[in-house]
Amino acid sequence: MTETGQRTPSRDVHGALVDAAERVLVRDGLAGLTVRAVAGEAGVAPMGVYNRFGSKDGLVAAVLVRGFDALAAAISGEDGEPPEERLAGCGRRYRRFALGSPQHYEAMFGTAVSPAARAAATTAELAEHAGAAFGVLVTEVSRAMDAGVLRRDDPAETAQVIWSAVHGAVTLELAGVVQVGNADATYERLLATLVAGLS
């Protein structure tokens, strides 16, 4: 990734710049994710970042594509999980992703980014990857309906309800404003409430 030595293939340069952008996001938060900071982190000239990502928005979009792919991989149901456990497992892994990658999570879903700013940074590629992550949840909900764990209903709308609820629990936990109880126990109660209310 330096300007010296063997020439790095273009695709690796892209990947290395997104790696650098992720490190900057984790270290400095979304507000610190600038072209200049990423160039510095990667050891390249700012123009090298501009040429590849166009702007700070392009850089943010590239990092968020990685975030949605990681979320999709995290929540995918695991082979061999019994049907009645599979959806709760998906919910538990969702929380683990959020708590383990809070800066990514905030950049993906947080209210600190205004809807207008988020729309400006949303490329077609990003929307596709975000939709695919949601699609994993929809597929898991469909499977749970097929297995009789949830009652038959529109899987996407049911997935939206589940996502809303688990998002709320993890964001209260991330914000540190929980009023009572133990976060693990509250989350388990929430998952059980959702399955009971949707079955």
Add this chain to the structure above:
Amino acid sequence: MTETGQRTPSRDVHGALVDAAERVLVRDGLAGLTVRAVAGEAGVAPMGVYNRFGSKDGLVAAVLVRGFDALAAAISGEDGEPPEERLAGCGRRYRRFALGSPQHYEAMFGTAVSPAARAAATTAELAEHAGAAFGVLVTEVSRAMDAGVLRRDDPAETAQVIWSAVHGAVTLELAGVVQVGNADATYERLLATLVAGLS
């Protein structure tokens, strides 16, 4: 509130400064809520704000006390609501508060404020008012249990589950990242799911 004319009683000065701080919060967000900005908005010297609130943190705490009081008033059950509707009404008014006061809501519960920064700005008075707002929900949950709308359980832990879920729905809506469906319909489905899952 100006330095000229009739002397304003001290309590009114306090209220007028918090009024000014709320206008700054709505206009510029939490990041813009500085002693200087509030002094400018109120037409007083910055020292007048420092003397009264100590720091930016004190100013934020005073605004958030107002926010929690407004939330508590907003979600309180209304006399005459039938028991089976009362908790859902509380949930609907919670959403209306959040959508109507998004900057307050973000400052109260958002993940853009780090837990450490939030702890630093939390006075005993603020913790008391935040606890009182949560207490309104706990009381409503208790009533719903007494009325047989929810099954008997720890009201505070049940309230925490409900709060987590409704918080998630309103924050996804505020962030503009909802994937499917109509926000009104999703929220109604969520409320129905919670009541069904907790009954």
